[in-house]
Every structure is written in C-alpha cells, then in structure tokens.
Amino acid sequence: MTQPTTIRTADAAVVGAGPAGLAAALELGLAGLRVLLLDEQSAPGGQYYRSPGPEAVREVGDHRPAGARLIARVRACGVRVLSGHTVWGVEDDRRGLLAAGPDGDPVIVRADRIVVATGAYERSVPFPGWQLPGVVTPGLAQHMCAEGVRLGRSAVVAGSGPFLLPVACALLERGVRVLAVAEAGRPYTPRPAALGALRFPARLVELASYTARLARHGVRLHQDTVVAEASGRERVREVTLVRRSDPRRVVGRHGADVLCVGYGFRPQSDLAQLLGCDMGRDPATGDPVPLLGAAGRSSVPWVHVVGEAAGVAGAPTALLRGRAAAFDILAARGRTVGRRSRRAVTARLASLARFNGLTSRLYPDPARLTAELAAGLPGDTLVCRCEGVTADTLRSAACLPGGSDVPALKGSTRAGMGPCQSRECGPALDALRGRGTGAGAVPARVPLRPVPLSTVLHLRAFGEET
Amino acid sequence: MTGFDAVVIGAGVLGAATALDLAESGLSVLVLERGAPNREGSGTTAGNLHIQAVHTRRPGQAVPLDSQALLPAQKASGQLWAEAEERLDADLEVRRNGGFMVAETPGQCAELRTKHLWEEQSGLRTEVLDGDAAREALPLLGPTVEAATWCSDDGYANPLKVAPAYLAAARRNAAQVRAFTPVTGLQRRGARWRVETPAGHYDTPVVINVAGPWIGDVCAMAGLRLRMSPVAIQMHATVRERPLLHHLVQHIGEGMSVKQVTSGNLLIGGGWPARRMEQEGRSHASSRSLTGNVAQAARILPVLSGLRLLRMWAGPLAATPDEMPLIGAVPGAPGFYVAGGTYAFTFAPLWGETLGRLIREEQPRVDVSPFSPDRLTETGRASLTPTRKGVTPC
Numbered sequence: 001m002t003q004p005t006t007i008r009t010a011d012a013a014v015v016g017a018g019p020a021g022l023a024a025a026l027e028l029g030l031a032g033l034r035v036l037l038l039d040e041q042s043a044p045g046g047q048y049y050r051s052p053g054p055e056a057v058r059e060v061g062d063h064r065p066a067g068a069r070l071i072a073r074v075r076a077c078g079v080r081v082l083s084g085h086t087v088w089g090v091e092d093d094r095r096g097l098l099a100a101g102p103d104g105d106p107v108i109v110r111a112d113r114i115v116v117a118t119g120a121y122e123r124s125v126p127f128p129g130w131q132l133p134g135v136v137t138p139g140l141a142q143h144m145c146a147e148g149v150r151l152g153r154s155a156v157v158a159g160s161g162p163f164l165l166p167v168a169c170a171l172l173e174r175g176v177r178v179l180a181v182a183e184a185g186r187p188y189t190p191r192p193a194a195l196g197a198l199r200f201p202a203r204l205v206e207l208a209s210y211t212a213r214l215a216r217h218g219v220r221l222h223q224d225t226v227v228a229e230a231s232g233r234e235r236v237r238e239v240t241l242v243r244r245s246d247p248r249r250v251v252g253r254h255g256a257d258v259l260c261v262g263y264g265f266r267p268q269s270d271l272a273q274l275l276g277c278d279m280g281r282d283p284a285t286g287d288p289v290p291l292l293g294a295a296g297r298s299s300v301p302w303v304h305v306v307g308e309a310a311g312v313a314g315a316p317t318a319l320l321r322g323r324a325a326a327f328d329i330l331a332a333r334g335r336t337v338g339r340r341s342r343r344a345v346t347a348r349l350a351s352l353a354r355f356n357g358l359t360s361r362l363y364p365d366p367a368r369l370t371a372e373l374a375a376g377l378p379g380d381t382l383v384c385r386c387e388g389v390t391a392d393t394l395r396s397a398a399c400l401p402g403g404s405d406v407p408a409l410k411g412s413t414r415a416g417m418g419p420c421q422s423r424e425c426g427p428a429l430d431a432l433r434g435r436g437t438g439a440g441a442v443p444a445r446v447p448l449r450p451v452p453l454s455t456v457l458h459l460r461a462f463g464e465e466t
Numbered sequence: 467m468t469g470f471d472a473v474v475i476g477a478g479v480l481g482a483a484t485a486l487d488l489a490e491s492g493l494s495v496l497v498l499e500r501g502a503p504n505r506e507g508s509g510t511t512a513g514n515l516h517i518q519a520v521h522t523r524r525p526g527q528a529v530p531l532d533s534q535a536l537l538p539a540q541k542a543s544g545q546l547w548a549e550a551e552e553r554l555d556a557d558l559e560v561r562r563n564g565g566f567m568v569a570e571t572p573g574q575c576a577e578l579r580t581k582h583l584w585e586e587q588s589g590l591r592t593e594v595l596d597g598d599a600a601r602e603a604l605p606l607l608g609p610t611v612e613a614a615t616w617c618s619d620d621g622y623a624n625p626l627k628v629a630p631a632y633l634a635a636a637r638r639n640a641a642q643v644r645a646f647t648p649v650t651g652l653q654r655r656g657a658r659w660r661v662e663t664p665a666g667h668y669d670t671p672v673v674i675n676v677a678g679p680w681i682g683d684v685c686a687m688a689g690l691r692l693r694m695s696p697v698a699i700q701m702h703a704t705v706r707e708r709p710l711l712h713h714l715v716q717h718i719g720e721g722m723s724v725k726q727v728t729s730g731n732l733l734i735g736g737g738w739p740a741r742r743m744e745q746e747g748r749s750h751a752s753s754r755s756l757t758g759n760v761a762q763a764a765r766i767l768p769v770l771s772g773l774r775l776l777r778m779w780a781g782p783l784a785a786t787p788d789e790m791p792l793i794g795a796v797p798g799a800p801g802f803y804v805a806g807g808t809y810a811f812t813f814a815p816l817w818g819e820t821l822g823r824l825i826r827e828e829q830p831r832v833d834v835s836p837f838s839p840d841r842l843t844e845t846g847r848a849s850l851t852p853t854r855k856g857v858t859p860c
Contacts, residue, residue: 090753091753091754092752092753092754400630405502407502407505408502408504408505411626412630414729417777419705419776421777445777445779446751446753446778447775447776447777447778450705450774450775450776451775452772452774453704453771453774454771456756456760456775457760457761459757
C-alpha cells in the first residue's frame with residue numbers, strides 16, 4: 001500500500017544524478033541552496049558513474065572512482081539525494097514535478113528552479129533477431145561488466161560510435177571472448193577529417209590503448225560492417241556480419257552467445273518537453289533537443305537543461321554543463337560566482353565541443369544510418385518488439401493515403417504503443433516511412449514511465465487543490 | 467477535376483461515414499482534411515458505443531444535456547453498428563458485451579429509474595439492478611455502488627479503425643480524399659459553393675462541414691455564424707492486462723467510462739477536461755483531470771488501483787453550448803450542412819446516413835429536427851453577411 005503524498009519544496013530540484021546532475025547539485029549545494037536531487041536508479045551516479053555493488057568493488061574494483069568521490073561531495077554539502085524516485089509527470093502549471101518513490105509512494109516536488117539532467121537513451125536499430133535473449137546494448141553490457149558479471153562465453157560487439165571499443169575491452173576483462181568488433185562507419189581509416197584528432201593527444205592515447213588491448217586478444221576490428229542477423233532458438237547462437245556498403249557480402253558468421261549492439265546515444269529530452277521547453281533539432285543527429293541559451297537556459301524561465309539531455313556530448317561536457325547551469329542559477333539569485341571559474345568552464349566547454357564536432361564527422365550520421373539500415377530490413381523483422389509489428393506491416397501501412405506520418409503509422413499498426421511507448425523503435429518507425437526526420441517519433445507524454453495507478457490515486461493533496 | 471457533387475470538410479468519423487453514404491448513392495465526393503485523417507477527436511475518443519441513456523454532465527460542463535432526447539438516435543445507432551463491420555468489410559473491433567451504468571447516491575438511483583422508464587418507452591431494453599445484484603453480475607464493482615442499469619447493447623469499437631475503414635470504403639466507391647489540404651475560403655457563387663484550398667479550388671452545390679473543433683471557423687469562412695463551444699477532453703490507458711473486464715462501465719452522476727479493449731489495455735475516460743484546448747497541434751492532458759478521473763474510476767472498480775498507467779492523451783470534442791448533437795442544413799445557406807456535437811462516435815453511422823438522406827431529400831431514419839443547427843444561429847436564420855476570417859464565433 002502506498003503512503004499519502006509527500007510534498008517537498010526546495011530552491012532547486014535537479015532531475016537525474018549522472019555527471020551533469022551531480023555537478024549542478026554540488027555547486028548549488030555548496031552555495032547553500034536547498035537542493036533536491038531526484039534519480040530513478042537505486043543509487044546516484046547515472047549510467048556513467050553507476051556505482052558497482054560492494055561485492056563487485058571488492059572483486060574487480062570501481063572502474064570510475066571519480067564518481068564515488070563526486071557523490072560523496074554532493075552528499076556532504078547538504079544536497080538531499082532522493083534515489084529510487086521516478087519523475088513521471090508534471091503538474092498542470094508545469095512547475096511541480098510528479099514522482100513515484102521507491103515503493104510507488106507519490107511525491108510532489110516544487111522548486112524555484114528545475115535542472116533537467118535526464119541523460120540519454122541508447123540508440124537501437126532493429127535487425128532480425130534483436131529480440132533474442134543475449135542481445136544487449138553496450139550500456140547494459142558495460143554496466144554488467146562493472147558489476148563483475150560475465151555475460152556469456154563469446155561475444156560480437158557491433159554498431160557505431162566510440163563507445164564500442166571500451167565496451168569490447170570491458171567484456172574481455174570479464175573473460176568473455178570477443179570474436180569481432182563491427183563498426184558501421186570508417187572512423188579508424190586515416191583521412192584528412194581525422195587529422196583534427198592530433199589536437200587531442202589524450203584521446204588518441206586512450207584510443208590506442210583500446211585498440212592495443214583488442215589486438216593483444218586477437219580481436220578483429222571490422223569497419224563498414226553491420227549486423228545482418230542474429231539467430232538462435234532460446235538465445236543468440238550465431239551472428240552474421242555483412243558489409244554496410246554491400247550487404248550481400250558476408251564479412252563473417254560467428255558462433256556467439258552475446259551480441260552487444262548499439263549506435264550511440266540520443267538525448268532523453270522528454271521531461272524538458274513536458275515542462276514546456278521549446279524544442280529544436282540537433283544539427284548533427286536530427287534528434288529533438290531543447291532550444292537552449294547560454295548555460296543551459298531553456299525557453300521556460302525556471303528550467304535549465306544540462307548534460308546529455310541537452311545534446312549528446314559525453315561525460316566531461318556533461319559535468320561542465322552542470323556546473324555552468326548552477327553558476328547561472330546562482331548569478332540570477334544575486335550570488336557572486338568567481339569570474340575565473342565561470343570563464344574556465346566556458347573555455348573547457350568550447351574545447352570539448354571541437355572534439356565532439358570531430359567525432360560526429362568521423363562516425364556516420366545516426367539519422368542517415370538508421371534510415372539506411374531500416375530500408376534494408378527484411379519484411380518479417382520485428383520492428384516494434386512490444387506490440388509485435390513487422391517491417392512489412394509498417395511499410396504497407398506507410399503507403400496508405402494519410403498513413404505516412406508517425407502518429408498515423410502508430411495508430412494503424414499499434415507499433416510504438418506498448419510499454420516502451422516507442423522509446424526503442426521510434427527512430428526506426430520514422431525511418432521506415434522512407435523520409436525520416438525524427439519528427440514526432442517519440443512524443444513526450446505523461447506518464448514518462450508507466451506509473452502505478454495507486455500512486456496516482458494517492459496524489460490527494462494535489463487532486464484536492466482548487 | 468474541380469467540380470464535385472459534394473465536398474466534405476473533415477476526414478474524421480463523421481466525414482468518412484458521410485462520404486461513404488454519398489459516394490454509394492453515386493455522387494462524386496471530395497473529402498478535404500487539414501491534417502491527417504482521423505487524427506483529432508475521432509481518433510482520440512474512447513470509442514464507446516452508448517446505447518443506454520447517457521449521463522447528463524461531463525466534468526466541467528455548464529449545462530446538463532437532454533439525455534431522453536438522444537434515445538431514438540441511440541437505438542438506431544445500435545442497429546447500424548451491428549451491421550457496420552459487414553458493410554465496411556473491415557474488422558473494427560466492435561465488441562457489444564453490454565454495459566453497466568452505476569449510481570452511488572439515492573438521487574443517482576432515482577435518476578437511474580427515470581432513465582430506465584425512458585428507455586422502456588423508446589424500446590431499448592435495460593434492466594435496473596440493486597447494488598448487490600450489480601456486484602453479483604460484475605464482481606469487480608466496488609462497495610459504494612448502490613444500483614446499476616444493465617444494457618446488453620452497449621459496447622465499443624476501435625476508433626483507430628473506424629474512420630479509416632469508412633474512408634477506405636468511400637474510396638472504393640470513387641470518393642476522393644485529400645489529406646493535409648486545409649480549406650482556406652468558402653464563397654457562395656450563384657447556386658454553388660467555391661471551396662478554396664492551397665492546392666486549388668473546387669466548386670460544388672453541397673458542402674458538408676464536419677470539421678470537429680473547427681466547425682465554427684469553417685462556418686465563419688462562409689459568412690455563417692454558428693455558436694460552438696469546442697473543448698478538449700482526455701483519456702487514460704493502462705498497460706495491457708489479462709482479460710479482466712468484459713463490459714463498459716459508466717457512472718450516471720459523473721463523467722466516467724471504463725472498459726478493457728481488444729488489445730488488453732483498460733481505457734479510463736469520461737470527458738474530463740484537458741489542460742486547455744489547442745486549436746493548432748495536440749492539446750495536452752491535465753494531471754489534475756488524471757487524478758480526478760482515476761480516483762472515481764478506482765472507487766467504482768477497485769481492481770484498477772493495482773494496474774499501471776501507460777499513457778494519457780487529449781483530443782477535441784466539437785461541443786455545442788447546449789451539449790447536444792448537431793446535424794442538419796444551416797438555415798439561410800443553401801446546400802450547406804453541418805454535423806458534430808456530443809456522442810458523435812456512437813452516432814457516426816447514423817449521422818453519415820442521415821446527412822446523405824437530407825442531401826438527397828429523403829426521410830431520415832430518425833427525426834433529427836431537435837438537433838438542427840437553427841438553435842445555434844443568431845436568429846434561427848444564419849445571415850450570409852461576411853464575418854472576419856478565422857474567428858470562431860462563440
């Protein structure tokens with residue numbers, strides 16, 4: 001049974017306890033503001049600083065100790081950390097946040113300022129067999145590795161983006177044989193666009209260490225290569241890799257019981273959208289992102305958006321964006337923030353932006369890649385796993401008069417209407433229309449996550465207000 | 467081709483049903499739709515088929531509607547829905563498993579008995595049950611239920627399938643449908659109307675304005691003033707469940723309807739107001755209405771409190787100031803017909819047929835004169851004096 005509604009007030013509410021949220025909460029907390037930090041996981045850290053369980057720390061150590069140190073500082077400065085709290089909606093005035101606590105107990109958070117630091121979703125593209133057990137996303141694989149879990153005997157790592165290499169290394173460390181790494185683009189082939197990388201020697205050293213480790217284990221790194229199919233009965237048994245530029249050419253068939261596949265990340269900007277922030281498109285990826293001014297200011301005066309939710313750029317950028325937003329909020333409250341620290345944050349953000357610009361030039365454009373892969377899907381591929389809708393069904397529905405936009409496609413096929421509410425398949429649905437733009441692929445609606453009706457029922461204080 | 471026997475404005479369920487009726491009778495029909503077909507009220511509605519008398523007041527509704535006056539149309543609609551799937555050669559997920567209308571207070575129980583008498587007089591079969599008998603018939607009902615009426619003809623259909631199926635059938639009968647083609651002007655030219663769109667203009671002797679929340683705007687383009695009061699209402703769906711509830715459950719005193727649809731989701735609705743009506747783009751559902759609607763629904767059906775809310779959404783309702791349906795020729799504007807108002811989804815097969823008959827000057831199946839637009843014009847006669855374009859007269 002759930003408890004009656006708890007109403008919490010604060011000077012600032014930060015949603016998401018990943019690098020950006022932690023950094024923002026820390027600066028606000030240090031300045032003496034009453035800060036609530038809400039996060040849906042059972043412990044703060046987000047995906048990047050996710051703390052391994054105590055047993056895993058004993059056995060394999062903490063792979064990112066900086067996270068634990070940051071979390072300790074946040075707690076020490078008086079920030080109230082509400083873990084296990086899922087923000088699922090907003091009040092009608094778009095100021096109050098509706099959350100469900102660990103036991104589904106209703107919580108309403110009202111704060112003068114809201115910092116949205118909700119992070120990113122992993123970007124998936126359907127392929128035949130993606131519903132099989134043993135198919136995991138790189139993020140999940142990395143998390144399991146950090147927990148000391150050995151996901152299987154042998155794995156294929158595929159998709160696109162710089163994240164694939166560290167994940168392959170993490171699998172190796174846990175004793176999983178990595179049979180191949182398949183990258184859809186050609187980022188590791190020397191070409192003029194890659195010369196810019198010379199300006200980031202630390203990143204080159206990092207890259208070299210990953211490739212050296214993979215080479216030591218005899219792992220082949222295939223470029224211009226994508227997954228054509230995963231097959232098996234109860235779980236993945238075989239993975240077929242083909243040339244992206246010539247899908248009839250088989251690069252390899254691997255007997256693997258783990259297939260780790262992902263195409264990077266896309267901003268989780270739905271809470272920002274629910275709060276009424278004006279939305280635009282990420283110029284590099286086409287993903288919906290909030291339109292932001294300096295320091296993560298959104299079009300809604302009391303909302304800042306930071307970290308990956310503001311546009312995917314990696315953890316170092318997220319930390320700085322969190323700090324910058326906190327400084328901005330403090331300045332608006334008349335607090336003096338050291339000009340030097342503000343300037344340092346700005347300069348560092350600019351440098352990181354140059355590196356991110358380089359990355360997006362080296363790796364394929366995710367929207368185009370999604371469109372290309374979706375166009376090549378065999379007709380019987382399950383595109384929407386929740387509702388069991390195939391590519392063929394979607395293609396014929398998209399040909400119906402008036403059936404060509406995403407809401408119409410969803411309405412006529414039920415694709416994207418299941419528990420994930422098209423978070424998984426939305427971009428692919430859009431791409432299957434044949435002229436994908438990402439528009440309306442993943443709508444922001446209350447509830448952001450399925451929420452127990454008992455939680456809604458106990459929002460008494462809220463419901464009874466006049 | 468720029469001339470048609472009839473131009474239908476709006477590809478919702480009323481436009482689609484009317485287009486089919488007219489096309490089947492051999493008329494050349496063009497359907498113009500500002501967005502995607504079935505995107506607005508017709509696709510966002512609960513999809514209930516209300517055959518027993520309805521409750522009279524949606525939350526936030528100023529005037530109670532005249533429930534008794536709707537019964538002949540409900541009875542006729544019940545018959546037409548029974549034939550709809552065969553006629554359209556489509557699976558509309560029509561389920562007629564019957565429905566309960568519950569009462570919790572002595573006043574509401576008295577209303578139920580009155581309503582039952584009206585239903586008997588109209589030839590609709592309903593049954594009044596006391597609280598215990600109702601709980602025996604539907605053990606999911608909670609302890610506050612004091613009485614219920616049972617009507618075996620109540621049910622629902624899938625609103626995502628109905629208008630598209632009507633449109634497809636109309637197309638098979640040579641009707642043309644233009645999506646994303648808003649009407650931008652309407653002029654009387656001799657004995658015909660000129661309908662302007664960004665894609666060109668069309669001349670026709672008959673215009674059917676079934677534009678839902680934009681009915682008033684479309685009238686205004688033709689220089690006609692019709693008092694409409696469109697609102698946005700909202701719906702809530704749970705995640706899929708095993709089969710739990712086979713009937714429609716409504717409340718006589720409050721806006722509430724609950725049912726489980728074919729896909730397994732339970733839909734909770736009842737006409738609760740959305741945050742606000744957005745004429746452009748989708749209206750946003752209200753968290754306050756969510757809590758209100760769920761609280762009453764879980765009181766009547768306590769099993770709901772163990773389920774999870776999956777999504778909620780809002781859609782427009784082309785309401786009239788008196789909350790009654792609207793159908794007929796607009797006085798003073800020859801060949802200009804309008805249909806909308808409450809319970810349009812239930813009435814769609816009937817209103818489609820009725821508009822066809824009115825246009826062909828045949829006798830409608832039921833007398834629709836009580837729902838005539840006369841009552842919503844300034845003087846009972848619409849004047850053809852121009853009003854400002856795009857202004858909704860309310």
